[in-house]
Amino acid sequence: MENIVIIGNGIAGISAARHIRKLSDKRIIIISGETDYFFSRTALMYVYMGHMKFEHIQPYENWFWEKNRIELVRGFVTQVNPETKQLSIDWSRAMHYDKLIIATGSKPNKFGWPGQDLHGVQGLYSKQDLDLLEVNAPNKEVCKRAVIVGGGLIGIELAEMLRSRDIPVTFLVREDSFWNGVLPKGESQMINEHIREHHIDLRLSSNLKEIVADENGKVKSVVIAETGEELACDMVGLTAGVTPNIEFLRNSGIELGRGVKVNRFLETNVPDVYAIGDCAEQHEAIGNRRPIEAVWYTGRMMGETVAQTICGNKIEYKPGHWFNSAKFLDIEYQTYGWVFSERGMKAHEAHFHWRHPEEKICITVAFHKETGQFLGINTFGIRMRHQIFDKWLTQEKSVDHVMEHLIDANFDPEFYKHYEANIISKYNAEFGKSISLKKKSLKRIFAMGY
Amino acid sequence: MSTYDRSMALTGQPPAILSRNQKIATLIGMTGLLILLLASFNVSFPNKGLWLTLALMAISAGTIWFSWDAYSKKLPGIKNDGVWFKSISSKGFWGWIAGIALTGFYIVLYFYPEYLGLVKNGSNKGVIALFDPLSKALSGNPASQWFVYGTLYTVAILAFGIKFMWKYRHNRYERIRTMSVMFFQTAFAFIIPELMARLNGDKILNGGSLPYYDLKNVWPLNYYNFEGYRIKGFLSSGDIGFALLIFGILSVFVITPILTYKYGKRWYCSWVCGCGGLAETAGDAFRQLSDKTVSAWKVERWVVHSVVVFVTLMTTAVIYSYLGTDTSKYWLTKSTFLIGVASLLTLVFAWVMIFKRDQFKKDAIYGAIGYFVIIMALIGFHFFSGDGNVFLFKSETLRKSYSFLIGSIFSGVIGTGFYPIFGNRVWCRFGCPMAAMMGFQQRLFSRFRITTNGGQCISCGNCSTYCEMGIDVRAYAQKGENIVRSSCVGCGICSAVCPRGVLKLENGPLEGRIDSNQVLLGNDVDLMTLVNKK
Numbered sequence: 001m002e003n004i005v006i007i008g009n010g011i012a013g014i015s016a017a018r019h020i021r022k023l024s025d026k027r028i029i030i031i032s033g034e035t036d037y038f039f040s041r042t043a044l045m046y047v048y049m050g051h052m053k054f055e056h057i058q059p060y061e062n063w064f065w066e067k068n069r070i071e072l073v074r075g076f077v078t079q080v081n082p083e084t085k086q087l088s089i090d091w092s093r094a095m096h097y098d099k100l101i102i103a104t105g106s107k108p109n110k111f112g113w114p115g116q117d118l119h120g121v122q123g124l125y126s127k128q129d130l131d132l133l134e135v136n137a138p139n140k141e142v143c144k145r146a147v148i149v150g151g152g153l154i155g156i157e158l159a160e161m162l163r164s165r166d167i168p169v170t171f172l173v174r175e176d177s178f179w180n181g182v183l184p185k186g187e188s189q190m191i192n193e194h195i196r197e198h199h200i201d202l203r204l205s206s207n208l209k210e211i212v213a214d215e216n217g218k219v220k221s222v223v224i225a226e227t228g229e230e231l232a233c234d235m236v237g238l239t240a241g242v243t244p245n246i247e248f249l250r251n252s253g254i255e256l257g258r259g260v261k262v263n264r265f266l267e268t269n270v271p272d273v274y275a276i277g278d279c280a281e282q283h284e285a286i287g288n289r290r291p292i293e294a295v296w297y298t299g300r301m302m303g304e305t306v307a308q309t310i311c312g313n314k315i316e317y318k319p320g321h322w323f324n325s326a327k328f329l330d331i332e333y334q335t336y337g338w339v340f341s342e343r344g345m346k347a348h349e350a351h352f353h354w355r356h357p358e359e360k361i362c363i364t365v366a367f368h369k370e371t372g373q374f375l376g377i378n379t380f381g382i383r384m385r386h387q388i389f390d391k392w393l394t395q396e397k398s399v400d401h402v403m404e405h406l407i408d409a410n411f412d413p414e415f416y417k418h419y420e421a422n423i424i425s426k427y428n429a430e431f432g433k434s435i436s437l438k439k440k441s442l443k444r445i446f447a448m449g450y
Numbered sequence: 451m452s453t454y455d456r457s458m459a460l461t462g463q464p465p466a467i468l469s470r471n472q473k474i475a476t477l478i479g480m481t482g483l484l485i486l487l488l489a490s491f492n493v494s495f496p497n498k499g500l501w502l503t504l505a506l507m508a509i510s511a512g513t514i515w516f517s518w519d520a521y522s523k524k525l526p527g528i529k530n531d532g533v534w535f536k537s538i539s540s541k542g543f544w545g546w547i548a549g550i551a552l553t554g555f556y557i558v559l560y561f562y563p564e565y566l567g568l569v570k571n572g573s574n575k576g577v578i579a580l581f582d583p584l585s586k587a588l589s590g591n592p593a594s595q596w597f598v599y600g601t602l603y604t605v606a607i608l609a610f611g612i613k614f615m616w617k618y619r620h621n622r623y624e625r626i627r628t629m630s631v632m633f634f635q636t637a638f639a640f641i642i643p644e645l646m647a648r649l650n651g652d653k654i655l656n657g658g659s660l661p662y663y664d665l666k667n668v669w670p671l672n673y674y675n676f677e678g679y680r681i682k683g684f685l686s687s688g689d690i691g692f693a694l695l696i697f698g699i700l701s702v703f704v705i706t707p708i709l710t711y712k713y714g715k716r717w718y719c720s721w722v723c724g725c726g727g728l729a730e731t732a733g734d735a736f737r738q739l740s741d742k743t744v745s746a747w748k749v750e751r752w753v754v755h756s757v758v759v760f761v762t763l764m765t766t767a768v769i770y771s772y773l774g775t776d777t778s779k780y781w782l783t784k785s786t787f788l789i790g791v792a793s794l795l796t797l798v799f800a801w802v803m804i805f806k807r808d809q810f811k812k813d814a815i816y817g818a819i820g821y822f823v824i825i826m827a828l829i830g831f832h833f834f835s836g837d838g839n840v841f842l843f844k845s846e847t848l849r850k851s852y853s854f855l856i857g858s859i860f861s862g863v864i865g866t867g868f869y870p871i872f873g874n875r876v877w878c879r880f881g882c883p884m885a886a887m888m889g890f891q892q893r894l895f896s897r898f899r900i901t902t903n904g905g906q907c908i909s910c911g912n913c914s915t916y917c918e919m920g921i922d923v924r925a926y927a928q929k930g931e932n933i934v935r936s937s938c939v940g941c942g943i944c945s946a947v948c949p950r951g952v953l954k955l956e957n958g959p960l961e962g963r964i965d966s967n968q969v970l971l972g973n974d975v976d977l978m979t980l981v982n983k984k
Contacts, residue, residue: 046910059925164532327949386905414955
């Protein structure tokens with residue numbers, strides 16, 4: 001029987017294991033140094049906030065693994081030797097593999113800031129980071145102020161977490177508006193406002209110069225590069241993105257770039273070794289995607305794909321239309337297709353933006369200037385139906401078609417207020433069109449499928 | 451896990467801490483309860499009407515002020531910060547205290563009402579006497595322990611209903627639904643039956659008197675609706691009485707199935723029902739305590755369906771016992787009735803087995819066959835048993851044990867008393883025969899489902915954690931499957947707490963409703979076809 005060894009029990013590794021089990025009877029071993037059981041990384045924040053206990057963010061009951069004959073091993077893989085097909089766990093145990101899947105995820109970025117390794121300075125990625133946060137910032141007496149460095153998704157989550165315990169938060173963001181490398185101006189602006197509504201001290205265009213230690217080697221304050229201001233604080237969160245967690249593979253003979261280099265089949269340069277999830281780096285980016293995609297969904301999809309390949313049905317990793325979601329404090333965000341920020345915008349790309357006059361609700365629709373083809377949508381505070389947008393993107397519908405049928409795509413709970421009429425009247429006014437909104441049709445919505 | 455509390459402060463840390471306003475509000479609410487408690491220890495209050503008003507006002511004001519302070523200063527959104535840090539909502543010290551206090555209250559209420567001051571054939575004492583003025587104002591009669599309970603129940607649904615609407619003020623589904631349960635409790639469960647009692651003896655009713663009837667309380671939840679004394683009451687009360695009896699029958703066989711087909715059982719369980727109403731409002735703080743394990747689900751299915759069998763047998767026996775045998779007197783006789791019941795069950799059973807057998811898991815089929823055989827066999831005994839006893843037992847024995855075991859112990863003592871331990875829908879999930887019957891239909895024949903939004907699930911677990919019915923919602927959502935479960939009461943909280951907009955309660959065509967395809971959007975089409983190849 002073939003030994004499939006998976007390093008990492010995150011969503012990528014676990015998806016691979018589950019699908020290999022569905023397709024075959026191979027022996028499956030998952031090695032993790034982080035936790036005994038798979039948990040949802042994106043839900044760590046809710047444990048600190050008291051919405052859930054850690055056991056609640058484990059998607060499978062503990063008996064699941066044995067029942068499905070998925071063996072779990074606790075430990076860090078310290079060395080991989082592709083020639084002998086051996087790996088070593090914690091420098092002590094050796095293990096043989098026939099096929100190896102590397103799914104070790106990421107680690108927080110540190111850019112060489114002075115003081116970045118002091119006590120009280122941490123990232124937020126792993127279960128250990130969460131435990132550390134309970135030490136560094138258990139309450140507002142121990143942590144009188146926290147400073148977060150890096151304005152991305154993890155940064156804003158960390159801010160929300162700390163605010164749930166009334167800890168004052170200063171949020172240093174390098175850009176002149178929150179996440180505006182990804183979000184178009186209007187949206188980014190709205191999130192700035194919302195961050196401040198939550199009494200978070202948002203400092204835009206602010207870089208960290210250094211972290212200052214007290215006499216015990218613990219963080220005492222940070223200095224902001226632009227102003228030279230020194231801010232007293234007890235905890236510093238470094239949330240300026242993540243990098244693949246692949247240090248242990250140096251000198252293994254497996255080709256590395258920023259991540260583990262893989263081809264479209266998720267194969268590395270070494271036979272029988274695959275890499276998936278956050279730690280995999282495509283030789284060439286797929287479509288508009290980045291070569292390394294540290295996203296939950298892509299991790300899951302790569303796991304599903306590699307399982308097919310390993311079970312004898314060699315298949316290329318071909319992600320479909322891009323989608324993603326996040327939540328900025330109280331505002332839900334979804335995106336389907338591609339909507340670029342002003343910084344990354346393509347020459348042919350035009351935007352239509354609508355924002356509710358009072359509430360924190362807005363959408364941005366991207367379309368092709370010449371052909372009018374619908375390219376993508378960002379929505380804030382309105383939920384949209386994935387299947388409908390996926391179909392529209394596949395069918396290359398025009399932006400007019402999308403506008404006309406927008407109500408079909410609405411996924412808000414029943415009885416919610418609808419804004420399609422307002423959106424379309426602004427669209428008509430802006431582009432001199434006379435589109436009228438079609439009525440919601442259950443037939444169109446449910447006559448889907450492939 | 452990882453809730454290190456290094457602080458020695460007795461009042462806790464944010465977000466579990468109480469603000470000063472909340473402490474005062476608690477004090478006010480407790481004062482109201484104290485008045486009631488003193489009254490039950492026979493402290494005599496001079497102006498009962500005034501003191502009762504004061505007590506109820508204090509309880510409501512305390513609750514409402516407490517929640518105003520909790521939610522008004524925060525932006526609209528999900529308000530679950532610190533739920534698992536607070537001892538009341540995480541099976542901690544205060545949770546157990548509350549559970550014991552509630553359980554004690556129910557035991558006294560059901561079995562020792564004399565301790566509350568109930569006096570048969572005389573004027574009430576204690577806390578029941580305190581409620582006399584209100585009861586007299588409504589129905590003209592002195593209060594009973596049930597009137598006291600009904601009043602407190604209504605106050606709880608109203609005060610905590612307001613709390614719930616503030617908590618979910620960003621969510622219109624939740625707000626409208628809560629207004630609905632508040633309305634049905636106040637009007638249908640509380641005021642209308644009391645006013646109806648005023649008609650008793652009136653000539654509109656031909657001098658008859660109607661049984662106490664909460665119109666929204668449908669058999670089999672209202673398991674006693676067709677008992678002999680009630681039927682007599684209905685039939686002796688002229689056209690109105692007859693109309694009410696017809697309504698009672700229609701609500702079981704026509705209204706419930708139609709509404710459940712169109713909207714799922716939520717039309718009842720979380721929009722109308724009083725048990726559901728209390729669970730959703732006063733019980734909201736405990737919804738996360740329901741057991742989500744697969745083994746709990748197994749227990750649930752056995753227990754709740756056994757209750758259905760029990761209530762069907764019991765009701766059949768009771769009706770059977772007061773029917774005659776002479777066809778010339780009345781068209782419905784003992785034997786026609788039994789044959790009727792047997793044929794109806796056979797019809798339902800045959801329909802399920804012929805058209806819906808694919809949707810059953812194996813054990814459900816075993817269960818259905820087993821129970822069906824039992825019912826048929828017991829009915830068969832009729833032909834071998836003498837007069838006065840039905841099936842194997844006296845019908846009265848069956849009725850009494852149902853009323854004690856299910857009506858009192860299960861729905862009251864365990865169902866509500868254990869809110870802080872087992873969660874707020876223990877009764878609805880494990881005990882309610884009405885919920886089980888509608889659930890059966892919801893699973894097999896209804897337009898309702900919770901749609902999973904393509905591939906957007908991040909397996910965070912908020913939906914499962916906050917499901918009061920103990921459904922592991924995430925297990926479906928992370929596979930891209932719709933959620934079609936018989937126990938789902940459609941409260942909508944899974945959809946509300948989802949951070950990624952994955953879940954939507956909706957009604958749509960039956961076809962493709964139970965989509966067991968693992969269609970996780972995002973991958974290209976070829977792969978998904980492969981994944982779904984069985």
